[in-house]
Amino acid sequence: MIEINKLTKRYGQIEAVKNISFTVNEGEILGFLGPNGAGKSTTMNIITGYLPATEGSVKVDGFDILEEPEEVKKRIGFLPEQPPVYKDMTVSEYLKFVSDLKYVPKSKQKAQLDDIMELCGITDHVGRLIKNLSKGYRQRVGLAQSLIGNPDVLVLDEPTVGLDPKQIIEIRNLIKSLGKKHTIILSSHILPEVSAVCERVVIINKGEIAAVDTPENLSKGLNSASRLTATIAGPQNQVSKLINDIYGVKYNEVLGKPNKDTLTYVIESDKEIDVRRPLFFAMAKAGYPIIELRSMDMTLEDIFLKVTTVEEGVH
Amino acid sequence: MWAVYKKELNSYFHSPVAYVLIGLFVLLTAIFFYPYVLSLFGDFTPVLSTMGFILLFIVPILTMRILAEDRKNGTEVLLLTSPTSLTKIVVGKFLAAYTVFGIMTAVTFVFPIILSFYGGPISPQLIGAYVGFLLLGASFISFGVFSSSLTENQIIAAVIGFVGLMIMLLADTLAPAVGGFLGKVLGWISLMTRYNDFYNGILGLGPIVYYLTFTGVFIFLTIRVIERRRWSQG
Known part of the structure; x- marks a missing residue:
């Protein structure tokens, strides 16, 4: 549906987007993730035809944005970072204007x-002036x-910024339901949002693509070990030794300060081996009760930081 | 194009801008009309020349927000990513401003009608002068729209519009003083010289083509300025 090929955007000396390529399939919700200033908005502005690219091409449904801009623009609905509303119009006047x-x-x-x-959810506000609406309603x-x-493609630049938590959930559900009929590109720097809504994620950092995959695969691929936190009552040196003796455990370390007689340990083990059961029996045998046991899956946040900091190391 | 036209026209009349400007324009015209009636023989034509001068103050205010505001509020994105082409957007905006100007001009036609009751005929010369005035207005507004495309600050847009139009109005006075090639150039951009033909009763093809070309060139330049900024902006 959307093909982005070797896209580069330079502002004078600054390269905002460097040679990025990816495709978005029909009916897909693609998350576009990156820290502030990574080039998300620039890329979206190019896809929608607001800014021309310095090099490279964008094709929507086979039409090139530079050669046939009107065909492309017909197929795209765009929500920029700042909702492009006329504050002195009422909601219905504004929407009629956009329809025309x-x-x-x-x-x-x-x-x-x-x-x-x-x-x-704006039916009740049709007659109000947009300048009197709250940020959430303007959004x-x-x-x-x-x-x-009814465009085939929706490009949404940070659609949930400035909304309250209830509205965020509503908008997310709305986007999900829209994803059944539309191809959606959604940018965000909020990670749970992307993992909640998107089928595939493009992580962009400093104008370059750092990773492209499904949220699950990203989580798996970058996780070379699985980690647990365990809160155990017992003397530190003995508990620590017992944990290390379990097959598959790479290392453990104490997290935070002791709380009465309990300590929290972070245990890292091989990805394939589940150490929770042996841990339970070892502690039970030694008489040190496990108060709490949790697995620490790598969240998208960790992945994001890992990917973007690895990038940093390269430069 | 008509979507933009309708929207712009609505925003003129939903805010006090159009009413204030039309009122001010008619008021100033009336002030100049009064001594003419006293001193001349009921001919309205000379007042039109003064009205051209009043336009110098009215038009920059009329057009200052027309493109600058879109840029400042971020609604430019909406216009430029819509399937409506940039040319249609700019022309739609120009026509909206021109319609407000047309209404202003139409209102001033009340004065010659009043005169006609007392024996001042509506002469072909007067009609010619009105045609000239409408053409002059088109040139002024195209320049105003152009200056609004240069900046996102409305006040600066108005000042650029005012200074630019001032130079063009004074050009024929300056031209002989400067002389040489520059003098010729000034003569060329002088909007007033050609306008004088109209109110002297000469309806020549030359001035008509001149004003229409002037308008077309500045609408074209406006489009170029916006295009150019898209390619270079940060």
């Missing part, structure tokens, strides 16, 4: 707008705007 701008036939406008407003109006004309 996107050449939605007059006869279909009303039905389409009603659906979209219902979907975005919804921005999202509604991107849905007008």
Whole structure:
């Protein structure tokens, strides 16, 4: 659906995006992840035709953004970082204006707008001036705007910024449901969001792609060991020795300060070996009760930091 | 194009801007109209020349926000990523401003109508002068739209528009003083010289083509400025 080929964007001497390539398949929700200033917004601006690329090409549905911009723009709904709303218009005036701008036939406008407003939960606010709306509602109006004309592709630049937790969940669910009919590119620097919504993740750092994979695979691939935290009551040196004796344990270390007679240990072991059972029996035999046992799966946050700091090391 | 046109026109009339500017323009015209009526024989045509001068102050205010505001509020992204082409967007905006100007001009036609009741005829010369005024207005507004595309600050856009138009208005006064090639150039950009033909009753093809070309060139330059910025901006 979207093919991005060797895309480079230079602002004078600064390379904001360096030679990145990836494709987005039809009906996919792709997460675009990176720290602030990594080039996410620049890439999205290029895909939507707001900025031209210095080098490389973007094709949407086979149409090149530079050669046939209008064909591409017809197929894309864009929500930029700042919702592009006119503050002195009411919600319905604004959405009607966008419908005209996107050449939605007059006869279909009303039905389409009603659906979209219902979907975005702004039906009760149609008559209000946009400047009187809260940030969350402006964001919804921005999202509604991107849905007008029923484009195949949605490009959403940080769609949940500035929303309260309840709204974030609502918008995420909305995006998920939209993903059934649309191809979506979603940028974010909030990791749980990406892992909750997206099928595939592109991690971008300093203008370069650091990783492309599903959230699960990223989590697996970078996890060369599995880690546990265990809170155990007992003398430190003996417990530590017992843990190390378990087959598969690489090392353990104490985390934090002792709480009464208990200590928290971080235990790292080979990925394939589950040490929880042997740990339980070893401690039970020695008479040191395990108060708490948790597995520490690598979160997307850890992966993100790992990937982006590895990049840092290269430079 | 009509979506942008309608939206711009609405935003003129939803805010006090259009009313204030139309009111101010008509008021100033009326002030100049009054002594003419006293001193001349009920001819409105000379007032139109003064109205051209009043436009110098009105047009930059009318056009200052037309593109600068979109850039500042981030709504430019919406316009530029929509399937409507940039040319249509700029032309739509120009036409909206021009419509407000047209309404202003139409309102001033009340004065010659009042005069006609008291024996001042609506002469072909007056009609010619109005045609000239409408063409002059198109040139002014195209320059105003152009200056609004140069910056995201409305005040700066208005100042650029005002200074630019001032130079063009004074060009024919300056031209003989400067002389030489520069003098010729000044003569060329002088908007007023050609306008004088109209209100002297000469409806020549030359001035008409001149004003239309002037308008077209500045609309084209506006589009180029926006395109150029997209390629270079950070």
